[in-house]
Amino acid sequence: MTAFNLPANGTYLGRVWNPAVEGPSVVTIRDDRLIDITGRQAPLVRDICEMDDPAGYVRSAAGVDLGPVSAIETNRPGDPAAVHFLAPCDLQSVKACGVTFASSMVERVIEERAAGDPQLAEDIRSRVAAAIGDSLRDIKAGSDEAAKVKAALIEEGLWSQYLEVGIGPDAEVFSKAQVLSSVGPLAEVGLHPISRWNNPEPEVVLAVSSAGRVVGATLGNDVNLRDVEGRSALLLSKAKDNNASCAIGPMIRLFDATFSLDDVRAAKIDLTVTGEDGFELKGHSSMKEISRDPQELVAQTLGRHHQYPDGIVLFLGTLFAPTQDRDAPGEGFTHKLGDVVEISAPQLGRLTNTVRLSTECTEWTFGISHLMRNLAKRNLI
Incomplete structure (x- = not known):
């Protein structure tokens, strides 16, 4: 068991920043070691998710040992000189479902x-x-x-x-974040500075191929600006898509003999928010209480009506809606800068992030064009 609390029997797929190649590497875990499995056959997480047997490929792919997971998973994101974890998706569109509980x-x-x-x-x-x-x-x-x-x-x-x-018959599905803009474990998550009423949204996130096949799952924080969205539904994009406002990780657990969509349907998600002021909030969410089956949510997102050639990662929504007062009676919960948010599930590990303003978080500068140039430089495409 690592600090990410990932079960030892899972098949994991993720990404790290690799200073040796000045770009991202696709990784898995074997015997508590982090293995770089980036190769010409599959230079991207997207490529592995498109395979007939992603878990089988990840278990057998040749790789380079980057070191013990315990020595890498605590490295803070943002340091280009150190190997550190990124969000486990790359070219997939980041979609999210709302109001599912x-x-x-x-x-x-x-x-x-x-x-x-x-x-x-x-x-x-x-x-x-x-x-x-x-x-x-x-x-x-x-x-x-x-x-x-x-x-x-x-x-x-x-x-x-x-x-x-x-x-009603139609689910809410929206675009949560831009491709490659999501942050991973231990990264700072951002609140737009205009917001005064906000909260984390702990969710299960599905990894889905371009054919609509669910191949695995991970955890996510769909950071929510309650006051912005509450003023008008037309402000949803402003409320949801900001710098560092989407956290995913720590790694995708691929479906195999030990883990399936039925395990996702039965998943229990725990949330802990710990403030610098000593405040602590705990919450729980059970996927058994979701009002639409995960497979239905996938079908409403991806199909003949809308194609995603590089697949999607799909937030499934949350049961958690905090009402515990933090400051004034009757005002409920809102974040304070410095809050540490921990989202965990027994079969998916733990995702930890610290709350800052979006204007103070590390700017997103590594986009699709930068990724393509990096892969070409490494002779991977």
């Missing part, structure tokens, strides 16, 4: 009705909860029963765009 769906309704004002949220929360409660928890999205609930809520004046995607 009943509890978080109610919180999105509250955000909307509070227009991004946390001081109004508690009163609205009590009134909406009294009308909705847990009645939506067991409703299958898009079902006839869901349609009846929708009609009843409209009648009571409680309908919302968030309820529409929460229990």
Whole structure:
């Protein structure tokens, strides 16, 4: 067991910054050693995810020993002279599903009705909860029963765009981050400086091939600016896609004899936020409570209606919606700079990041053109 808390029996696929090649290397773990398996057959994580048997390839691919995982996994990102972990995806589009759990769906309704004002949220929360409660928890999205609930809520004046995607036929799927912009374990995650009400969103993230085949899973933090999105759904991009606002990792656990999509469906995710002020927040999320099956979410994202030639990584949404007061009573939770966010699941390890402003995080400068030039220089393409 490493500091990433990755189970020893898994097949792992990830990326590190490799100073020796001045660029990223594709890596796996063998006997607690980090092995660079970058090669002409598969210079990218994307290439391995497109294979018929990604796990089989990763287990058998020739590689170079970079050293013990324990000596590398604690290296802080951003130092070009040190091997350090990156987000485990490369050319995949980064997509995310929202409002896939009943509890978080109610919180999105509250955000909307509070227009991004946390001081109004508690009163609205009590009134909406009294009308909705847990009645939506067991409703299958898009079902006839869901349609009846929708009609009843409209009648009571409680309908919302968030309820529409929460229990209606169409899921919310949005673009979370630009290709190669996601950060990995131990990196700083960024809040847009205009936000005053925000929180982490601990989620399972699927690795999906261009054919729509789920090949593995990892963890992610879909950093959420509640006040920005709450003011208007048209500000979703501003709320979601900022410098260092998307964290993924530590590594993709590929599907094999020890791990499958059924394990994802049963996954339990834990969250701990530890502040420099001594504040601690703990939360839990169970994938068993999701309102749409992960395979359905993949199908709504990728198919005949929309192709992704390099595949996708797909955030599945979160049950976690923090209401614990941090400062003033009734204002709930919001981040403070320096918060350490730990997201963990027994079969997927632990993703740890520290909260800063997006304007203070390391700028994203290594894009697709830089990656292609680097691979060409290394005679990999």
